[in-house]
Amino acid sequence: MQIKEFMKAGHPPTLFASFLYFDISFMIWVLLGPLGVAIAKDLHLSPSQKGFMVALPYLSGAFARFFMGMAVDRIGAKVTGAIGQILVIGGLSWAWLSHIQTLSEVQILGLFLGIAGASFAVSLPLASRWYPPEAQGLAMGIAGAGNSGTVFSALFAPLLAKHFGWNAVFGMALIPAVVTLVLYLILAKDAPHQPPPKTLKQYGEMLGDRDTWWFMAFYSVTFGGFSGLAASLVIYFNAQFGIDAVHAGYLAAGCVLAGSVARPVGGRVADRFGGIRTLQILYGVVAVSLALVTIFYSNLILTLVFFVTGMLGLGMGNGSVFQIIPQRFRKEIGIMTGLVGMAGGIGGFYLATSLGMSKQLTGSYQAGFLVFVALAVFALLGLVGVKRRWRSTWGSPLNTTARI
């Protein structure tokens, strides 16, 4: 599809609003990661407590994605998104105004922030339903390109926390959140033609297909890795090399930037060379990179380099997975986005928590990374099976309308 055709085919204001909503939401979703160092210092948190704190938004986000996905079908995407944003704004306001001080209060905030992560389940259908089937992949790609929100968090949150205190940052986050909500309410519109709601039975049927599980696994590794690292890198640089939160934030931002710009590249590469082949290479790159991080753990330059290559691999992996999914699961794309998105969130939760626990129990993050490397290798091996099964005939002659 050409760009001009694409622009005319759907609803650009909604597409933009979806992108903005997702981008700012992503920024808020991962907020506890960069603030983690400052919060941990004030509340005297142990490594596993730190890990769990930054991971919690991912867990609640995973479930929130599922429920918001179901709400989208029943009460409309725009309304669901508005409710989500209001809840998040509410949570941030409460945290800021009541000056939260305890770990459990931060955890409650974490649960609210998870709702921001569920924006994925809203912005993708909100935008893509305006577009014809052949353009939906691209529309979803644009709406879902909000990964850059994480970069903003990593760049600015620690700096703001240093000058104004981490509590104030919650308040400052309200500014983009409210602006986004206003723009969203003005610009976004539900597409006129809405598909019927997906039933739990349909989800169950999808889970009967092996490919569904594999793609949930693939995305939980790539997105789990990306988001888990996004949450944990600031704490890692701080704990491992003694770098202060602000500079750790810059380093983390650089790594996350690599991962987020790599996403569309991954999609293009998958388009040209085949998603499975691409993912196989990328899992290899990720496994090797993270393994090297554990080996060169005392060398900052090398650690940085390998995190960047790892993030490039993970970011491209995200793009590749989402190049395949709309095509392989064409009719059930709504359900798959829901399931796979949830798996991604769980992956992020797992990685961030496991890094914290690894540090707590063994004194270093190595074990946590190595388990993740093993998961990447497992995914790589899983691809072999998928490749074999996909080597058969595709498509059905009944895709065409019969002349009978």
Next chain:
Amino acid sequence: MPISVLVGQASLPSPHGPNQDYAGAVTPDGGEFSTKGVVLAIADGVGKVRGGGVLAEATVRTFLTGWYASPETWSASRCLGVLGKEANDAARRDHPGAACTLTAAVVLGRFLHVLHLGDSRAWLVRQGQARQLTTDHVWDAPEMRSVLHRAVGLDEEISPQIFREEIREGDLVVLATDGFHKAIDLVSEPLVIEEGESLDAAAHRAVRMAKTRGSDDDATILLARIDRLPTSEAGFFGGSEPELPAVEGAREGLEFDGFRLQKKLGGGRRTSVWLADDHEEERRVVIKIPDPQSVLEPGVREEFLREEWVGKRIQHPAVVPVIGLRGGRRTRLYYVMPWTSGTSLRRILTREGFLDAYAVTQLGLELAPALRAMHRLGVLHRDIKPDNILRDDLGRNRLTDLGVAQVEAFFDERGSEPGTPSYMAPEMFLGSPASEATEIFALGVTLYESLTRRLPYGEIEPFTRPKFSLAPPASRFNPQIPPWLDSVVMCAIEPDPKNRFKALSELEFHLERRERVSDQNSPPPVDPERRLRFWIGLALLGLLLSFAEAVALVAVKK
């Protein structure tokens, strides 16, 4: 359930002479002809001195039988076009100087297919409202009102009106000659069939009324009422047995309908193929069984029945057919093929390595005519690959698996082409439909793979849009390949269809004569702009990396 159409007709001659109109209809009652539908035809002979009436009768009779003789796999419009041409040729040859109109309609599935030439008319009456479907082929000027400019036997070439209309149960199709419609206009004065009145009686009433209104020409009318149409494709293909249950729990030793499953030979994602013993006919057979879970999915049953339907209609020594069973024997959903010793070409390539040049030449020479035979019937295989070729101990090759075959009769363009990506021609990735050229490509890739055990363009995954650069010649991997065979295979797998063989016969010709393909084009130039963008992209990425690192270093140094 098959279609049910009731027909009635009547004809009254003009006072001036013998009746030159002729009308006829055929309503087959199930059996082999039911997939050709119901045919109605009406003709009005022109020029009594020169045998117009004789021509009208001959035309209609020949048309009716000709319709049922035409391949079921051809599209209705193709059949009508060919029959129209044959009628015209016969008219000019056997009845020179005479001409007649011809308006024919076929009720097939959910559609009415019409062939029209002349000034007889066809209408579709729905819920009391009549709609005229045809336009009269007469000169417009009032003084020339009844001069036909299109008719059977008039010119060397004819250009009939051929179209189709969607029909519903309860519709009434009406064909009539001008002797009727000049006196009565059905659109303004719809024909009412009284309660309990037979269609014949209604037809008689109609032509008598036309005579009362002053028609002094032969008046003929043909009525057809659509009482029942197939409700689904399964109903169309399955005929009298569309709702067969699936075979549950297929395993070695399972017995049903006089068959006993012996060994699983293979299977795809939705079907499994079994070696079995046929106790009734005392022979070994191969049975294809769809997976019971997938049969519940919409469309799968239809797909399977269609595959069987096509398989029964391709009769060629190099294509594995579907065996028809004694009526009523089958109580489950499966179909049966004859057993031949041998294995798939895929297994042979995996187990024994590549084939020699002679074997591959034979492979091409056996499959190309089979594909040509299929194409003549309007069927494209669309899945030619070693997995779908059976090779027996004597080296004879047969095509199998018509699972994604395209049948002209049932095809409407929409959706993406099915197939196996590694064997699909480049133009298909850009949206082109399957064609003889894409079949040549797939055959070429199969030949290449048989010679080298490699794919010329690598393994292509589904959901990709690959670029097809020049493939390495087969001789690079198998030095025993003679140059002429190399050039033939390379021509068959040319990315640009314009540079490929134009027809399968061309490919066959070169294989038979062991003749090299001349003036093969030089390799296409690599698109410089694309490469540039790729490298620029990569460089920018690297720059980004370095920038991030630089920022980091500066920050850390502080």
